Amino acid sequence: MTLVKVMFYLLGFIVLASALFIAASKNLVRTIFMFFVTLMALAGLYVLALADFIAITQIVVYVGGVLVLMIFAFMLSGRDTLANLQAQQNHFISFSKLPALLLAIAFFIVLVNVLFRTDFNSLPWVNDAIAQKNVIAPNDAMTGNIGVSLITRYLLPFEILSILxxxxxxxxxxxxRKEQSA
Amino acid sequence: MINLSDFLLVSAGLFCIGLYVILTKRNSIQVLIGIELMLNAAILNLVAFGKYDKISNGGQTFALFAIVLAAATTAVALAIILNVYKKYKTIDPGKTDHLKD
Incomplete structure (x- = not known):
């Protein structure tokens, strides 16, 4: 059990536990702040997947932009939303939520089944990448590499994204914007 | 290093929790958070597979694109939610059930 594995399991546990808290919580503000925890732990997982630039982008865009937007939307939508939320029943698994729970669990079983049937050590393209030394090593500096491929190989998606x-x-x-009387 | 299947397992769990949040919550902002959870599960998959593509960087570049798309989606969705709140005085997606006319 290396330190990397320990960090991975810790961060994975934080991600799943905070996501479960989001699913269980009734309080919108707590949901938003738990979403913050999920995003931070996910950025840690990206670092462990050797994608440090993606992790920093995740923190800048999600935590800096999206969460602030959500808090703004919450503050602008007033107290009726809170009153609505408090009116719900206080059970985690109530009868009306049973179909959703069943669907989510069934989908999870399907995904895990596929995962355990796949032999990841014999995927042909993974073996090709390992044979051609096309694997990212932990001490590679990937940021410049990403920048070059963003401007050369992925120039068209990049420009389409800017238009979008x-x-x-x-x-x-x-x-x-405010509705004009037109 | 960490196996590919471990990343995929975390991502599958995150995706299903996002699915549950979308199906059960009665507040548009929480539904949006569920969508973001599912998007993040997809990004985690992209990043985990992107380890095996050092030269052309497919996984990491498209993870970057997905993050930017998610931010754009959120901005538009929150603008729509604020408009819906102005019109209906509620953001429960089950109660916003008639059109403008």
Whole structure:
């Protein structure tokens, strides 16, 4: 049991436990702050998957942007939402939630079944990558590598993404502006 | 190092919890958080497989794209939720059941 394994299991446990807390909690503010914990632990998992640049992007974009947006939306949507939430029943597994629980568990069983039937040591493309030394080593500096491939190999998706971001920006500003009497 | 299957197991659990959150919550912001959980499970898969693609960086680049797409989605979705709240005075997706006219 190396330190990396210990860190992986710890972070994986934090991710799953905080996600379960989100599923069980009735309080919207607690949900949002537990989502913060989930995202931070996920960034740690990305580091353990040797994707440090993705981890930093996760922290900057999600924790810095998305969570602040969610807290804003919560504050702007007033106290009726809170009153609505308190009116729900106080059981984690109530009868109305049973189909959703069954569906989620059944889907999980399907996914785990597929996972345990797959032999990950004999996947052909993984073996090819190992044979051609195409595997990221823990001491590789990947950020420059990602930057180069973003501007050369993935230039078209990158530019399409920038157009989509512009469209989302204009669309969000248009939706949330005050209604004119036109 | 950590096996690929361990990452996929965590990701499968996260995806199913996100599914449960989407199906049961009666608040649009919490439904949105469920969607984000599922998206993050997908990103974790991309990153875990991206380890075996050092030269062309497929997994990590598309994980980056997915993060940016998720941020754009959230911004638009929250603008829509605020508009729905202004019109209906509730953000329960089960109660917003008629159109503008």
């Amino acid at each position: 971001l512009l469209a989302a920006l204009v669309g969000a500003a248009h939706i949330s």
